[in-house]
Amino acid sequence: MRCTRWAATLLGVLTIALGYPNSLEAWSWPARFPRLLNSFAEVVEEDWLRGVRILHSAEGYVQSANSGSILIVQPPLLSPITPPHALDSFVLIGHLDGTRTLYSNMGLLYRTSGAILEGVPIGEAAGPPESAREFEFRILDSGNGGYLNPLLILPRDTDLFSPIVREISVQRLHSTTLGEQITVDITALDRLTIGNPLRIMPFYWSIEYEGRRSSIFLDAFRERQGHLTLLSSDRRIEDSIPRLWRARLGPLPYVEGKESIRVIVGDHIGRYSIRSGKIESQAELE
């Protein structure tokens, strides 16, 4: 019996020791397939928010944003007669640097105690399992108990969680030795941040062409009754959600033999993603 306890203790220590070296810096987003629903600036304005709201997809889940140990788990109120708590259901995880992370509006819980490594699933947000579900994520300061801005701590440049451009298609329309015109079709733009009360989602995009970045193009979607529409009129959108938009650029400096182009798309809180596309010619060089 004593040996078993020793083995269990040793295993626990090893688990934490292996996890913690990464923990001080290894923050990851607290969901698989997440979509950010508000910026931290809104937290200041909206009295009912203290963190960021994140949507995870139907096949996604909530995962620990850093290594640590589960401190408190409050499952959803099973009983209709239980008096309410301030937060309906949550998981509170303590980390080695003294911070704590809170995941609230939880539904199904995978884990209820013990040491946990960064990225390990802890449960799912409350809601029907076949749909995307929303939870709130907070980082609590180790000092005076205030809240930290998660968007300054969570990775910013990871492609997974940036505004997603799934695919681009670049076509050369018109080329001369002075320059060329191309069109860029960008498919499945996703995970843009709603950053203000007007429900306008500004984003920028630019292209890199022969090592030089072009001008930054600004655009915005407006959310109306759950649908997104492009504000600018010279680009078109083919669906009520931003799956495709097309921009005509040029003239760009012509470079002989240049076959590809890079498109950078970012939102107003500084997240971006980069996609490369091969230029397909529709017109021969004049």
Add this chain to the structure above:
Amino acid sequence: MRRISKRTVGIYTALLFFSLLYVLLVPQPTTDELLIAPRWSRDVASFDVTKISRNEEQVMAFRLANHFGYVTPEGIITHVEPVPFHVSYSESRFANYSQGSSGITIRDIYGDPLQNITQRGYPRLKDERIVMLAANGDTISEWDSSGKLKWRREHHAIISDAALRGNHTLIGLLDGRAILINEDGSLNFEYQDTHPEQQMVIGVALSNDRRFSALASGVNPTYLVVLENRIASTQEVARLILPHRIHHLQPLHFLSDNNSLLFERGGSLYYFDTENITLNELQRNVRLLHISHSNCCAAFISSSSTLEQHSGIILQLLHLRLGPMFQVQLPASHQPQPYFIAISDGPPLAILIGFEQSLNYIEGVWE
């Protein structure tokens, strides 16, 4: 043969005399007997809304799996309605609420609206008081009967639990603080428990006379801390490590005698006596489903499940002076925790038991 001294004989004679005198002059019944009689039963799903009476003064609130309402001791239902989300209630008013709603409407025992509260969050109603735990988790506010804000406090830490007694409010915070708030929102005392490694208060209770505050503090281990609230200061009068290591919030229930603290932990029911500083295990292998207490008694419904015993739902009545009075087994239900209990001193002692869609009212007379 050894001779017994006159002094010894005198002592024994005196003891016998005083014992007889005590028995004759201070008679005490060995136990009080409670005669229980069922009075009525109602099916709330088939309740006819046209029979609502509007002249009822004494009502008891009931909360079943899918219904909420008020009923008189005579069995007249003043209001009943399906409840899709949650409801918070007292004996005079109630409010439906959901997570996403931006405000709540307080209604009376007939279901008529009284006032609107423009605060997103979760209401706690106690007697005439309306307290809101804001949806941000760290703000608490109190509103008067006209829907006007009385006070509001923000704590920069998540409120884990709140206890309302009289005009005072005790809150526990997940940064290890417990705060007693006065009627006007001012600070009565703030207590920071520095003992646990993980500082957090995960459950609070306040005695009816506001003399004692009880906190469940920390995890691994969790301490039970009892504070005595004095005029000039607050003093820690008891601290003990609670059995079991669990990672849930810890509800605590101060009973009406102001000394008894009841709580469930790790599948056992415990009773802490603040006068004698003793922790007693009342029952094992139980889960507390609902509790109600009056000045004399506490009634609670618990579920038990062991391999040795027949699992089931048990209703128990605990007299605060005499101890356990009776326990009965309730039928099992397919619905998730549809059991409800409310108790009122009377006389006669009134116990309202809810089960799925039915209400059952029993009365007890002490003899």
